[in-house]
Amino acid sequence: xxxxxxxxxxxxxxxxxxxxxxxxxxxxxxxxxxxxxxxxxxxxxxxxxxxxxxxxxxxxxxxxxxxxxxxxxxxxxxxxxxxxxxxxxxxxxxxxxxxxxxxxxxxxxxxxxxxxxxxxxxxxxxxxxxxxxxxxxxxxxxxxxxxxxxxxxxxxxxxxxxxxxxxxxxxxxxxxxxxxxxxxxxxxxxxxxxxxxxxxxxxxxxxxxxxxxxxxxxxxxxxxxxxxxxxxxxxxxxxxxxxxxxxxxxxxxxxxxxxxxxxxxxxxxxxxxxxxxxxxxxxxxxxxxxxxxxxxxxxxxxxxxxxxxxxxxxxxxxxxxxxxxxxxxxxxxxxxxxxxxxxxxxxxxxxxxxxxxxxxxxxxxxxxxxxxxxxxxxxxxxxxxxxxxxxxxxxxxxxxxxxxxxxxxxxxxxxxxxxxxxxxxxxxxxxxxxxxxxxxxxxxxxxxxxxxxxxxxxxxxxxxxxxxxxxxxxxxxxxxxxxxxxxxxxxxxxxxxxxxxxxxxxxxxxxxxxxxxxxxxxxxxxxxxxxxxxxxxxxxxxxx
Amino acid sequence: xxxxxxxxxxxxxxxxxxxxxxxxxxxxxxxxxxxxxxxxxxxxxxxxxxxxxxxxxxxxxxxxxxxxxxxxxxxxxxxxxxxxxxxxxxxxxxxx
Numbered sequence: 001x002x003x004x005x006x007x008x009x010x011x012x013x014x015x016x017x018x019x020x021x022x023x024x025x026x027x028x029x030x031x032x033x034x035x036x037x038x039x040x041x042x043x044x045x046x047x048x049x050x051x052x053x054x055x056x057x058x059x060x061x062x063x064x065x066x067x068x069x070x071x072x073x074x075x076x077x078x079x080x081x082x083x084x085x086x087x088x089x090x091x092x093x094x095x096x097x098x099x100x101x102x103x104x105x106x107x108x109x110x111x112x113x114x115x116x117x118x119x120x121x122x123x124x125x126x127x128x129x130x131x132x133x134x135x136x137x138x139x140x141x142x143x144x145x146x147x148x149x150x151x152x153x154x155x156x157x158x159x160x161x162x163x164x165x166x167x168x169x170x171x172x173x174x175x176x177x178x179x180x181x182x183x184x185x186x187x188x189x190x191x192x193x194x195x196x197x198x199x200x201x202x203x204x205x206x207x208x209x210x211x212x213x214x215x216x217x218x219x220x221x222x223x224x225x226x227x228x229x230x231x232x233x234x235x236x237x238x239x240x241x242x243x244x245x246x247x248x249x250x251x252x253x254x255x256x257x258x259x260x261x262x263x264x265x266x267x268x269x270x271x272x273x274x275x276x277x278x279x280x281x282x283x284x285x286x287x288x289x290x291x292x293x294x295x296x297x298x299x300x301x302x303x304x305x306x307x308x309x310x311x312x313x314x315x316x317x318x319x320x321x322x323x324x325x326x327x328x329x330x331x332x333x334x335x336x337x338x339x340x341x342x343x344x345x346x347x348x349x350x351x352x353x354x355x356x357x358x359x360x361x362x363x364x365x366x367x368x369x370x371x372x373x374x375x376x377x378x379x380x381x382x383x384x385x386x387x388x389x390x391x392x393x394x395x396x397x398x399x400x401x402x403x404x405x406x407x408x409x410x411x412x413x414x415x416x417x418x419x420x421x422x423x424x425x426x427x428x429x430x431x432x433x434x435x436x437x438x439x440x441x442x443x444x445x446x447x448x449x450x451x452x453x454x455x456x457x458x459x460x461x462x463x464x465x466x467x468x469x470x471x472x473x474x475x476x477x478x479x480x481x482x483x484x485x486x487x488x489x490x491x492x493x494x495x496x497x498x499x500x501x502x503x504x505x506x507x508x509x510x511x512x513x514x515x516x517x518x519x520x521x522x523x524x525x526x527x528x529x530x531x532x533x534x535x536x537x538x539x540x541x542x543x544x
Numbered sequence: 545x546x547x548x549x550x551x552x553x554x555x556x557x558x559x560x561x562x563x564x565x566x567x568x569x570x571x572x573x574x575x576x577x578x579x580x581x582x583x584x585x586x587x588x589x590x591x592x593x594x595x596x597x598x599x600x601x602x603x604x605x606x607x608x609x610x611x612x613x614x615x616x617x618x619x620x621x622x623x624x625x626x627x628x629x630x631x632x633x634x635x636x637x638x639x640x
Binding site: 026027029033047049050051052080094095096097098099342413414415417419422424425428471474475476 | 551553554555556557558589592595596612613614615618619622623624625626629638
């Protein structure tokens with residue numbers, strides 16, 4: 001994992017001191033809330049429905065055991081014993097006191113963490129593939145590239161006040177586990193015909209009120225040009241992005257309005273200019289960063305077989321364990337989606353346990369996924385059974401990865417001041433309705449995503465089944481959508497028709513899944529059947 | 545009726561105006577600010593007894609003042625999915 005150098009640490013430490021002073025001045029009445037608000041937001045501190053909320057950045061979703069343990073400590077010491085892992089691979093605390101905020105940032109800084117740029121119209125935390133460095137199919141580990149971009153984008157003076165927030169994702173395999181093309185910039189590391197590693201750039205994707213799939217802007221950007229090309233993409237956006245209208249200010253609107261070809265032409269022009277400025281770091285810097293992400297010392301003698309004689313373990317293994325690039329190891333996903341639970345929530349004790357397990361079984365490393373789960377990326381196959389037993393004891397072994405029970409849900413109206421409807425109670429009801437393991441397995445891969453408002457933090461546009469909570473004359477109502485995907489078969493979901501009550505939408509999902517089971521052909525997932533037969537049969541089942 | 549709400553500056557707790565310079569964490573203590581709402585909010589904000597205050601349309605019920613909008617009822621109740629963290633689990637969320 002990357003380790004801060006003196007510059008990183010100094011930047012974070014000075015920001016903590018600066019924010020401490022700002023908090024003290026606000027409490028003393030030397031600043032109004034209007035003056036203070038942009039300052040606290042730059043440090044990830046929101047004022048939400050019930051209290052202050054702190055969003056802590058987890059760069060490209062990667063955490064050490066010590067960092068996870070610190071997240072637990074903060075939950076215990078300053079919050080109410082839990083945290084919420086988000087769809088941006090971050091963590092949020094819901095009950096923060098302003099008078100504690102600087103102390104929390106101070107504690108985070110001791111484990112090389114912070115909350116900088118987790119809010120505001122700047123380049124946000126860069127997301128990545130939770131299987132990075134462990135998957136056999138990736139062209140390279142995407143995290144050194146993400147780290148280079150993190151360093152470039154942190155406190156970048158030119159991009160501190162963009163027209164709107166800006167989200168970048170870096171992956172390195174054809175399988176997309178990070179919703180890459182639904183980002184402002186989606187980067188896929190690829191090899192060109194000469195065997196050189198570079199970046200394929202997609203620009204102008206996003207969800208929110210106007211969902212867009214990012215078009216391809218450039219097939220191959222050399223590693224030597226990565227920063228310059230990003231700089232060019234951002235500069236064109238910064239110059240022409242719609243600052244006059246918040247709802248049209250994201251880069252996806254610019255790319256859509258002027259067209260991908262024209263946007264690309266302007267980026268290439270800007271890129272040609274920027275290359276004369278020698279902004280790119282030397283290749284040695286990427287190589288220096290890459291050394292922090294060198295593969296761990298895998299046990300060459302470890303067995304490649306797993307004893308699956310315990311049937312309960314086998315269910316979890318079959319669902320939550322993925323192939324690792326080393327045949328003696330596996331990638332294990334810890335589902336934070338127990339039946340009737342709150343998606344993405346983890347208690348301080350559970351975080352401590354995951355930190356311990358990361359240390360004991362996964363080279364002290366864990367990952368946060370955009371699906372609000374935790375991954376242990378490097379587990380010896382011989383250790384999987386012991387790992388599962390410990391997870392099971394702590395309620396952390398739901399065997400539902402990518403099944404209907406593994407749904408994404410934003411905090412919704414239970415916590416969020418922007419929400420129009422509650423997401424979590426609906427997630428709980430769906431989870432309970434489909435609690436039966438056999439039934440979930442029978443339905444197969446089914447990505448269900450719930451947002452409590454049009455801002456789409458719950459990724460409803462990318463759900464095989466998406467749900468959008470709306471306010472209909474003061475009453476919560478839920479629109480149902482089918483056919484979305486955030487994966488390599490990316491697509492945007494379409495609304496089925498009139499919305500439903502909370503109970504009504506659970507019934508509607510059951511009708512839709514019943515139709516799927518009746519209509520599916522061999523090997524088809526829910527979304528495949530939907531794509532083949534279209535919306536009409538589903539509408540008939542729901543409204544007929 | 546018009547009631548006033550906001551957050552405690554230091555703790556972030558949701559609070560309701562209970563008359564004069566008093567604020568309460570309990571919706572049942574809220575009082576009608578009537579036409580004085582804006583003036584009270586301005587005064588209380590300046591004194592830092594409330595942060596990000598705003599006025600809420602409410603109706604008087606048997607349980608006391610009840611906000612008309614669901615968002616403010618959730619604020620008064622606490623998260624409906626964490627009853628252990630709720631302030632008042634008896635507040636009807638679904639309707640005023």
